[in-house]
Amino acid sequence: RDDIHPGDRVPWDAIGVAHDRAWNDVTVGELLAHTSGMPVNRKSWLDEPGTCDVPLTAALATPPTPARGTWVYSNGNYCALGLLVQHTSGMPLDKAANDLVFEPASVAGPYLSTEGVRASSAPYAKGVARLERLGGAGTWLASSDDIAAMLAAVTVADLETLRWPGIIVDQYGWGHTGTIDGAKACAWVLDERSTVLVAMVSGQRPRTGGEVCDMLLPALATDLGVWAGDPVRNPL
Template sequence: MPAPVSDALAALVRSGMPGAQAVLYGPDGQRTATAGVGDLATGAPYADNAHFRIGSVTKTFVATVVLQLAAEGVIDLEAPIARYLPNVVAGNGNDGARITVHQLLQHTSGLADFAPEDPSHKLPQQLDQTSDGKAYRDLTPADVVAIAMSIPPQFEPGAKFQYTNTNYALLNLLIEHVTGRPLAAEIGSRILDPLALRETYIPSAGDTALRDPHAHGYRSVDGTWLDVTDTEVAWAGAAGAIVSTGADLSRFVAALLSGKLLPAAQLAQMEQTMPMSTSTEMEYGLGLIRFRMPCGADGKDVREVWGHAGGIPGFSTLAIATPKGTAASLSINTVETNGQFSTVATALACAIA
């Protein structure tokens, strides 16, 4: 493992994180490095091929399926979502006739988030984020979309970028509507099976444990790490429910960026980005983020990688790759990270780009 990556992982743990694991993947094989612990109770490190929740990296899997369906002529990215899901995006100023599939993929729909991060927003009781997730158990993608429809839109469709989980809950419904099959089945047959990603899965409702081997996920409560590994996440669906491993994630993004999952035209669409903020370091495509990372001693050697980051109770994740088939993944066993996350991300990007 390159020294900058190992050093960054060690600094991450010294900064207070329980543990972390990084995987580098490429034509020359795979390398894994860990720091800290995967289990605070036993002191055991992240196990090789440890399972963890990938959060919003799930969105890249989902966007890939949507773009495959677009390549097959099943979905028109510029069509309004109401063409496929009539009367679903409606009420309180929300209008599915004015929001395209493309806008959902790129988070420019203007729809409100069904689980907004703004603490001033009063959530429906069933989405109280202080719970352990069990209250979410019976919520379907249609349910969380209905919750979002109770909130007025944030802005006019297409006006700007605003990351919103509701967009991908709608893409979940879209995929299931046009294929007649569950999202997990489509991701399985279109991505997991062809790439032999046997350690990646979408948990069903009530499946709160992680498959072995796995890292334990933690949340800080009054300065103490609380184990939140067993958590209900099926409700997150297309927005963030997938469980994977560093090896599987790295192979997935390497395959995607090197053109093994999408025709060239659809991959090019996926890579048409817009700024996520005033910074140009990150730009959002269709379920895919372009990262520009400063490398070299003076930071002037800017390298470009593509992928996605994710956070869900217990875990923070990053998966990045280049068109030449090199890739990296990072798992940290808490969602409450700090600035050292970006330091490790930069080290990984500089190692593969």
């Protein structure tokens, strides 16, 4: 819709998030690239009741960290982007995602964890209610097929915005990993965008989503005849 641009400053007041004034010149692109200086505070994004604006407000109470300008992953960046999309579109998170992302990609399966689990959902011992505070950073539940379809729908034009270091790259292609206690994921596009790999684990091993990629990418690359050693991801 061309409503939001990477160079735009984040309108914190408009999206209703109190903040230190040092955040006033942080841009949408910095949130996308995880270079905004957002504190990490991993534990603040899970388990407690409430929406993601609660831990986000706490994160913005002080100026960006000295790491601003350097890639440091924080759920706060995606939480803020989700709130910005809701504000700009005038739609709640689920409708905005369906109208702007899922339906154009012909994907119908993802749903918010706040709706509870469905019969098709994998078991998760800690319960999906703990994901509510993630907001745009991880409140969605989706199948491997859903994620593969979304990655396959990414265009060259999309990659002008969705680019390193907001997405991770290696010698095989690009993608993302996911790690929370009890669930790990690897989603990767390789072989010059002709092959998509998505793998999920409901459990404690491997330890990280990156380790899931480490196990599967070389094996798939070997089958495709494009093996180039163990994955070397950037950023890690």
